[in-house]
Amino acid sequence: MPRRLIAISLGLCLALLAVALPVGPAAGQDLVIAQGADITTLDPTQATQIHNLNLFYNVYDALVTWDPKDIGKLMPELAVSWKSVDPLTWQFKLRQGVKFHNGEPFNADAVKFTVDRLITKGVHQVYGGFSTIERADVVDAHTVNIVTGKPDPILVKRFAGYGGQMLPPQYIKQVDWKTFAIKPVGTGPYKFVEWVKDDRVVLEANPTYWRGVPKIKRVIWKPIPDNFARVAALTRGEAQIITKVIPDHVSQIQQAGCCRVEHTLTNLVTVYLINAQKGPLANTKVRQALNYAVDKDKIIKELYKGYAIPIGSGIPNTDFGYNPKIKPYPYDPAKAKALLTEAGFANGVDVDVQSGNGIHLNDRQLSEAVALMLQDVGVRAKIGVLEPSQRSQLLRANTFPGLLLADPASTTYDTDGVLWRLRGPGGIIHQAWPGNYEGTPFYKMMEEARVTLDSGKRLKIYHEAAQVWHDEAPELFLFQGEMIDGARNEIVYKARGDQRIILYDITYR
Amino acid sequence: MRDFLIQKLGHTAIVVFCVLTLVFVVLHMTGDPVMMLLPPNASREEIDALSRTLGLDQPLIVQYGRFLARIARGDFGTSLQHQQPAMGLVAERLPASALLAVTALGLAVAVALPLGIVAATRRGTVLDRLAVALAALGQSAPIFWTGLMLMLVGSVILQLLPTSGYGTWRHLILPALTLASYPMAAIARLVRSGMLEVLDADYVRTARAKGLPERRVVLKHTLRNAALPIVTVVGLQFGLLLGGAIVCEMIFSWPGVGRLMIFAIYNRDFPLVEAAVFVMAMVFVAGNMLVDLCYAWLDPRVKLRA
Numbered sequence: 054m055p056r057r058l059i060a061i062s063l064g065l066c067l068a069l070l071a072v073a074l075p076v077g078p079a080a081g082q083d084l085v086i087a088q089g090a091d092i093t094t095l096d097p098t099q100a101t102q103i104h105n106l107n108l109f110y111n112v113y114d115a116l117v118t119w120d121p122k123d124i125g126k127l128m129p130e131l132a133v134s135w136k137s138v139d140p141l142t143w144q145f146k147l148r149q150g151v152k153f154h155n156g157e158p159f160n161a162d163a164v165k166f167t168v169d170r171l172i173t174k175g176v177h178q179v180y181g182g183f184s185t186i187e188r189a190d191v192v193d194a195h196t197v198n199i200v201t202g203k204p205d206p207i208l209v210k211r212f213a214g215y216g217g218q219m220l221p222p223q224y225i226k227q228v229d230w231k232t233f234a235i236k237p238v239g240t241g242p243y244k245f246v247e248w249v250k251d252d253r254v255v256l257e258a259n260p261t262y263w264r265g266v267p268k269i270k271r272v273i274w275k276p277i278p279d280n281f282a283r284v285a286a287l288t289r290g291e292a293q294i295i296t297k298v299i300p301d302h303v304s305q306i307q308q309a310g311c312c313r314v315e316h317t318l319t320n321l322v323t324v325y326l327i328n329a330q331k332g333p334l335a336n337t338k339v340r341q342a343l344n345y346a347v348d349k350d351k352i353i354k355e356l357y358k359g360y361a362i363p364i365g366s367g368i369p370n371t372d373f374g375y376n377p378k379i380k381p382y383p384y385d386p387a388k389a390k391a392l393l394t395e396a397g398f399a400n401g402v403d404v405d406v407q408s409g410n411g412i413h414l415n416d417r418q419l420s421e422a423v424a425l426m427l428q429d430v431g432v433r434a435k436i437g438v439l440e441p442s443q444r445s446q447l448l449r450a451n452t453f454p455g456l457l458l459a460d461p462a463s464t465t466y467d468t469d470g471v472l473w474r475l476r477g478p479g480g481i482i483h484q485a486w487p488g489n490y491e492g493t494p495f496y497k498m499m500e501e502a503r504v505t506l507d508s509g510k511r512l513k514i515y516h517e518a519a520q521v522w523h524d525e526a527p528e529l530f531l532f533q534g535e536m537i538d539g540a541r542n543e544i545v546y547k548a549r550g551d552q553r554i555i556l557y558d559i560t561y562r
Numbered sequence: 563m564r565d566f567l568i569q570k571l572g573h574t575a576i577v578v579f580c581v582l583t584l585v586f587v588v589l590h591m592t593g594d595p596v597m598m599l600l601p602p603n604a605s606r607e608e609i610d611a612l613s614r615t616l617g618l619d620q621p622l623i624v625q626y627g628r629f630l631a632r633i634a635r636g637d638f639g640t641s642l643q644h645q646q647p648a649m650g651l652v653a654e655r656l657p658a659s660a661l662l663a664v665t666a667l668g669l670a671v672a673v674a675l676p677l678g679i680v681a682a683t684r685r686g687t688v689l690d691r692l693a694v695a696l697a698a699l700g701q702s703a704p705i706f707w708t709g710l711m712l713m714l715v716g717s718v719i720l721q722l723l724p725t726s727g728y729g730t731w732r733h734l735i736l737p738a739l740t741l742a743s744y745p746m747a748a749i750a751r752l753v754r755s756g757m758l759e760v761l762d763a764d765y766v767r768t769a770r771a772k773g774l775p776e777r778r779v780v781l782k783h784t785l786r787n788a789a790l791p792i793v794t795v796v797g798l799q800f801g802l803l804l805g806g807a808i809v810c811e812m813i814f815s816w817p818g819v820g821r822l823m824i825f826a827i828y829n830r831d832f833p834l835v836e837a838a839v840f841v842m843a844m845v846f847v848a849g850n851m852l853v854d855l856c857y858a859w860l861d862p863r864v865k866l867r868a
Contacts, residue, residue: 101601175611251817285725442593479605
């Protein structure tokens with residue numbers, strides 16, 4: 054018995070010694086990208102989170118895509134051109150000679166099949182982005198008309214975001230949706246090879262891609278949930294690109310010598326939604342006071358290491374409708390106190406400040422900072438920390454008390470998406486602010502813009518609406534955030550404002 | 563023996579039923595998967611449509627009835643996030659979890675047993691104090707800290723092992739060491755205190771008096787008698803290691819059941835959580851049963867009777 058014990062202990066020591074050999078660099082020319090979570094599906098109609106979308110954008114093509122130099126501007130992809138033939142019809146001319154990875158041709162039937170799927174309610178997660186569409190009509194093999202119920206100025210943009218990926222009708226009829234979700238076929242620059250759940254997804258270059266063969270032959274997507282572990286994987290050369298670097302880890306990456314950070318502004322705006330239905334928060338002056346009481350610059354500098362810019366309304370500068378004349382509320386605690394007094398709350402007010410813990414970057418710390426600043430002007434802030442699903446439930450029931458942290462964004466880079474889809478009729482927070490109820494001037498403006506095809510006129514409406522939004526302050530406007538990725542120096546890679554990782558544009562130095 | 567097994571299986575069924583009911587109620591009362599599935603700016607129309615499709619618009623009691631009917635057929639349903647059979651997703655990750663748990667437990671026992679024995683037989687010496695201090699450290703250091711420190715030293719500074727992932731035995735070392743740290747300490751302390759209790763017993767003195775070599779006294783007469791509580795702890799630890807490796811799996815990106823389950827809970831993926839909890843409950847029950855069987859083997863006075 055003791056000998057056996059000694060043998061076991063010795064064996065362990067030997068095993069530990071045996072591993073004391075250096076790990077070599079990443080094998081071959083495989084590009085490894087580490088994201089914060091594993092994908093849940095490869096069916097582009099069944100997920101909307103960026104770590105899933107990144108796979109979709111490389112395995113599939115959409116009709117149109119964003120110009121990487123100017124996100125929000127459309128570029129052709131599987132459609133070569135598009136035009137509005139009447140107020141309710143958009144016509145797309147399709148690229149010819151494109152094939153899916155299984156050899157199936159891409160044509161107007163594939164577009165119709167995809168649109169039919171998108172407009173079926175209750176079976177997938179992207180219906181809302183396409184709910185204005187009535188049907189798709191095949192004109193000829195390479196022309197398709199998409200017909201909407203009401204005029205839809207952003208119809209084409211809808212196809213650049215999630216859900217716009219073109220699906221292979223024959224393949225899906227042959228297998229089924231469940232098989233398709235784990236063995237996908239698209240027309241994109243990369244073909245699906247394998248998915249080992251929670252470990253890796255492997256893609257390889259599509260040799261017959263219509264834009265030419267991609268330069269990087271094999272790409273491995275690895276999920277590494279821990280922030281520090283992702284940075285460690287990058288600096289050790291186990292991954293060449295990592296996503297979601299937190300500001301606190303930036304200096305570690307820069308000091309490693311092997312790597313750099315790539316960062317750019319996104320269209321995510323961080324705000325506290327205000328439930329302004331009743332109580333002190335129904336008073337515009339109280340809401341304005343909250344906006345004056347919070348020092349956004351200090352928060353950006355201390356909590357986000359400068360990777361954000363302050364905002365004056367909930368529309369980011371990436372989106373159509375952004376009004377550059379609207380400036381952020383300045384930090385002015387004296388004015389905040391004066392406004393509270395004017396509103397009849399000289400003795401202060403009680404306000405709930407709610408956020409998740411880890412749902413948004415530094416969310417709990419942000420709430421603590423905001424609560425302290427609010428306390429300085431006489432707002433007795435009570436911090437609440439919510440679990441993700443609890444938070445969603447509160448939102449859905451429109452019962453969140455006080456302030457709730459959120460980071461709305463528009464996938465169409467349009468004011469309609471970031472504002473009216475949330476606040477308009479049927480929107481998730483429509484109830485929270487009576488100023489957007491039916492019959493109000495704000496409601497009329499936003500509803501008019503929704504069906505106005507003339508973009509000059511639409512821009513003018515949005516500029517006015519943004520001013521109302523700023524003045525009425527139905528939100529505590531904080532900042533527009535940056536995304537930070539990490540990359541090895543030997544990789545040519547730039548972060549994109551739409552947060553997408555487009556493999557076709559990545560090369561080795 | 564047969565009666566014992568039948569009774570145990572009966573207990574198992576009751577335990578699993580209660581656990582699944584509790585999980586069903588808690589999950590349904592505290593969150594909504596539809597909101598987690600749809601994009602944040604989804605409209606009420608979309609939310610209601612998906613709720614109807616998933617049957618979540620029905621009263622809780624109706625949903626519970628359907629749930630029980632499904633479970634009775636052995637059907638754990640389709641994961642809401644993954645759109646794949648829930649039990650299949652859990653089964654896919656079980657081997658990775660089992661590998662990590664078995665390695666960690668093996669490591670824990672292999673280190674803790676000699677450490678505890680040495681500490682007990684050399685009571686009061688530097689060796690004993692060192693062992694006690696190590697055990698206290700292992701039990702009090704939070705697992706995320708241990709994991710990150712091991713990664714920092716083993717991967718980043720010394721560059722000996724991969725930071726995270728799965729696939730080779732090198733990937734296994736850091737997570738296994740991390741996971742082993744707590745049970746290693748717990749078992750070492752238990753071995754030490756158990757041995758100390760027995761070392762003073764009359765039969766040990768008798769064994770020494772009749773001139774048996776000390777090694778035989780310690781390993782045959784003392785250890786075997788001190789083994790009962792150790793076996794209990796080891797048995798329970800296995801269940802904990804299999805299902806409770808969540809933090810370790812997150813840090814080292816290990817594709818196990820714990821990580822699957824935590825994301826499923828976040829997203830209120832009801833079928834997936836239920837399937838994972840079912841498997842975990844079964845593992846715990848099986849671990850307990852093994853402990854009972856070991857008791858009978860270790861202590862002839864114990865009879866397995868219903």
